Amino acid sequence: MDSKAAEIAAEQQHFDLAHKHRERARAELGESPDAAANAGAGRSLFGFRRNRRDSMAAADHAVALGRADLDDERLYIGHEPIFDDQRQLLVISWKSEFAKRYYEASVEDPHGLTRKRTFTTEANRILDFQDLIFEQLAADVEALEGPDAALLGELDRARTGEMHDIVATIQAAQYRLIRFPLEHVLVIEGGPGTGKTAVALHRVSWLLYNEQDRLRPRDVLVVGPHPAFTRYIRRVLPSLGDTDVEQIDIDQLGPPVQRGRQEDPATHRLKGESRMAGFLARALEARIGAPEAAERMLFDGRFLTLTGAEVAAEVTAARRAPGAYAHRRQRLRARLAELVRDRGGPLEAERLAPVENLLERLWPLQSPAAFLRGLFGSRSRMVAAAGSAFSEQEISLLYRRGADRLSAQIWSADDVPLLDEVDELINGATGRYRHIVVDEAQDLSPMQLRSLGRRSANGSFTLVGDLAQSTGAWARDSWDEVTEHLPPQQQRAIANLKYGYRVPRQVYELAAMLLPTAAPGVEPTKVVREGPADPGTHVVEPGERAGRVAQIARDHLEAQRFVGIICPAVLRPELEFALHANDLPWGRADQGELDRTLNLVSPQEAKGLEFDAVIVVEPEEIVAEDVRGHRLLFVALTRTIRYLDIVASGDTLPLEPATSLAAPSIPRQRRVIEPDPDPTIELSLLDRVAEDLAAMVAGGAPQPLWDEVLHRAAALLDERAGRDRPKGRHSR
Numbered sequence: 001m002d003s004k005a006a007e008i009a010a011e012q013q014h015f016d017l018a019h020k021h022r023e024r025a026r027a028e029l030g031e032s033p034d035a036a037a038n039a040g041a042g043r044s045l046f047g048f049r050r051n052r053r054d055s056m057a058a059a060d061h062a063v064a065l066g067r068a069d070l071d072d073e074r075l076y077i078g079h080e081p082i083f084d085d086q087r088q089l090l091v092i093s094w095k096s097e098f099a100k101r102y103y104e105a106s107v108e109d110p111h112g113l114t115r116k117r118t119f120t121t122e123a124n125r126i127l128d129f130q131d132l133i134f135e136q137l138a139a140d141v142e143a144l145e146g147p148d149a150a151l152l153g154e155l156d157r158a159r160t161g162e163m164h165d166i167v168a169t170i171q172a173a174q175y176r177l178i179r180f181p182l183e184h185v186l187v188i189e190g191g192p193g194t195g196k197t198a199v200a201l202h203r204v205s206w207l208l209y210n211e212q213d214r215l216r217p218r219d220v221l222v223v224g225p226h227p228a229f230t231r232y233i234r235r236v237l238p239s240l241g242d243t244d245v246e247q248i249d250i251d252q253l254g255p256p257v258q259r260g261r262q263e264d265p266a267t268h269r270l271k272g273e274s275r276m277a278g279f280l281a282r283a284l285e286a287r288i289g290a291p292e293a294a295e296r297m298l299f300d301g302r303f304l305t306l307t308g309a310e311v312a313a314e315v316t317a318a319r320r321a322p323g324a325y326a327h328r329r330q331r332l333r334a335r336l337a338e339l340v341r342d343r344g345g346p347l348e349a350e351r352l353a354p355v356e357n358l359l360e361r362l363w364p365l366q367s368p369a370a371f372l373r374g375l376f377g378s379r380s381r382m383v384a385a386a387g388s389a390f391s392e393q394e395i396s397l398l399y400r401r402g403a404d405r406l407s408a409q410i411w412s413a414d415d416v417p418l419l420d421e422v423d424e425l426i427n428g429a430t431g432r433y434r435h436i437v438v439d440e441a442q443d444l445s446p447m448q449l450r451s452l453g454r455r456s457a458n459g460s461f462t463l464v465g466d467l468a469q470s471t472g473a474w475a476r477d478s479w480d481e482v483t484e485h486l487p488p489q490q491q492r493a494i495a496n497l498k499y500g501y502r503v504p505r506q507v508y509e510l511a512a513m514l515l516p517t518a519a520p521g522v523e524p525t526k527v528v529r530e531g532p533a534d535p536g537t538h539v540v541e542p543g544e545r546a547g548r549v550a551q552i553a554r555d556h557l558e559a560q561r562f563v564g565i566i567c568p569a570v571l572r573p574e575l576e577f578a579l580h581a582n583d584l585p586w587g588r589a590d591q592g593e594l595d596r597t598l599n600l601v602s603p604q605e606a607k608g609l610e611f612d613a614v615i616v617v618e619p620e621e622i623v624a625e626d627v628r629g630h631r632l633l634f635v636a637l638t639r640t641i642r643y644l645d646i647v648a649s650g651d652t653l654p655l656e657p658a659t660s661l662a663a664p665s666i667p668r669q670r671r672v673i674e675p676d677p678d679p680t681i682e683l684s685l686l687d688r689v690a691e692d693l694a695a696m697v698a699g700g701a702p703q704p705l706w707d708e709v710l711h712r713a714a715a716l717l718d719e720r721a722g723r724d725r726p727k728g729r730h731s732r
């Protein structure tokens with residue numbers, strides 16, 4: 001046995017011992033709480049044990065990830081502390097104060113460590129280890145801020161569609177942010193794949209462990225940009241032992257309503273602006289009415305009159321009182337009931353129906369959805385609330401006829417923060433989270449940021465993002481434009497991660513050519529890895545495009561790779577046809593799915609995700625899809641950890657600054673094209689597309705206009721077919 005093998009064998013003994021004691025502890029936690037003094041204590045003991053058990057690493061998980069050697073002591077670092085039956089510590093937690101030394105040790109400052117050992121394991125079996133022996137390395141000029149061998153090995157792991165924890169290989173610069181004090185708005189910025197999301201999630205786990213007096217799992221909220229992302233990250237915190245942290249996507253921040261409406265770009269932008277908050281507040285106050293000159297009420301056959309002046313005085317007092325609409329309404333109810341009693345009216349609440357009627361006339365009960373539907377359906381109410389803050393044209397953008405029944409109303413993603421704002425105006429804010437993590441924060445509208453702000457008890461946030469990936473209606477060039485909409489209590493800090501762990505050098509060099517146009521002020525990332533191949537570029541005829549994408553996807557799938565096809569919205573139907581025709585099932589990120597093999601995603605949905613192999617379709621169309629289209633393309637190109645293919649009938653890397661957003665124009669005259677159905681397309685797929693289209697039309701336009709919308713859609717399709725598709729292959 002060579003000396004390394006002997007050392008591995010010795011280490012394995014320690015791993016086996018720790019494993020035995022961890023499993024013993026797990027078994028003890030599983031025992032019934034008979035010893036509890038009473039039923040209540042029994043229940044809480046049971047709850048405590050269950051939580052402890054749930055937060056333990058799985059039985060097949062390695063007990064330790066590393067070892068730190070001090071002059072006279074050796075400490076093993078793992079997901080959780082492990083004791084033997086004499087209460088001797090066999091493994092310490094990665095979140096403990098001591099682990100700080102392990103993660104921060106560098107040649108410049110070894111923090112008292114003589115050696116830092118990182119294990120490579122399969123379940124609890126040690127395959128290998130890497131050592132940093134600080135004395136030897138001291139001669140080396142390179143500070144160990146950059147990647148080490150253990151990290152490079154870990155980064156080559158194939159991806160599965162779920163993010164993993166990085167405890168074994170956290171880098172010193174990342175660790176400093178994980179431990180950053182809670183009382184801040186901390187912005188973690190950095191290029192694609194620098195570990196921002198991973199760091200933010202480990203920060204949650206670290207804070208929950210080290211700040212447990214002030215922070216419980218239910219005090220923390222993690223917000224992602226879309227459901228597929230939330231699905232992608234959902235296992236990280238549980239794998240770190242934190243099972244009860246709420247993780248949602250930004251569109252869930254609001255009352256539950258039926259979604260599906262799409263807004264046009266101008267309305268989308270307008271609904272996100274912070275002046276909407278004042279508009280909604282004024283419109284709600286305008287629902288409060290004025291009394292008649294005399295208010296006569298009938299109680300048990302006897303009339304009782306309150307003067308208009310005394311009722312008006314109570315309404316004014318309630319208007320001026322602090323608090324939300326519903327709470328002030330309560331106050332008015334109490335005051336009106338008192339006036340009635342003072343005039344000899346009944347005392348019992350159940351006999352005060354006339355007071356309830358008067359109250360409802362003066363200060364009607366509201367729900368966020370009913371109020372907003374009523375407001376957007378009434379030009380006069382909107383004009384009154386707008387004052388000089390909105391133009392007539394803007395009012396027209398907001399106007400829409402409400403559905404006949406509230407339950408049939410379809411709402412857009414842009415309506416959600418407005419409903420949330422109204423909910424706060426009516427019911428007050430709860431502000432119950434003591435720390436909120438927001439991923440892809442660079443894109444959020446002011447109204448979305450207000451939604452986040454009202455959920456915070458203390459203004460403590462971790463914002464994660466990258467200005468070079470900021471796209472959409474709220475594409476930002478500075479973090480101040482984001483943080484100014486959050487509560488002001490806490491200090492702001494911006495920290496930058498420099499090393500790119502995801503994207504291989506060959507791919508990043510290509511993507512970085514976009515940066516001077518996409519985000520001139522942003523520093524390129526320092527890439528730490530070589531990829532297995534140069535990016536493949538495939539220039540094809542439009543008619544061959546989808547077929548080529550399917551073929552490349554199949555090749556990657558046959559090599560067991562986790563594949564993402566990133567395509568612009570206009571080409572999605574074409575690609576769905578081709579994948580279906582080639583019998584390649586795919587996950588629909590637009591519906592929150594993330595398949596373990598093949599996924600079809602829009603560039604917007606691709607944010608935050610990563611794949612073994614990425615196929616980017618028609619970069620020119622991606623650039624045309626957004627005002628900051630070069631940034632969108634930059635996002636798309638930087639999703640791969642290994643292979644990149646670009647399939648295009650146009651330019652494979654458009655570098656020219658876009659002059660304006662290419663808005664499709666509707667041709668006046670429809671050209672008539674004879675249908676010639678493609679026999680390879682199954683009717684069920686057509687039904688699915690038709691169902692999607694019908695839902696979109698029903699949600700986006702009032703019923704009398706449905707035919708008109710379809711007519712226009714057909715005209716747009718004609719135009720597209722004339723440009724992109726070979727003649728005679730239309731299947732409408």
Ligand SMILES: Nc1ncnc2c1ncn2[C@@H]1O[C@H](COP(=O)(O)OP(=O)(O)OP(=O)(O)O)[C@@H](O)[C@H]1O
Nearest residue numbers: 166169170171192193194195196197198501502608
């Ligand atoms: N210290 C590390 N050890 C192992 N893997 C790491 C480390 N840091 C980052 N990674 C890996 O690098 C990849 C990119 O990380 P992450 O998604 O957190 O980056 P990001 O900066 O949020 O990217 P984007 O801006 O594209 O959303 C992930 O697979 C992550 O697990």
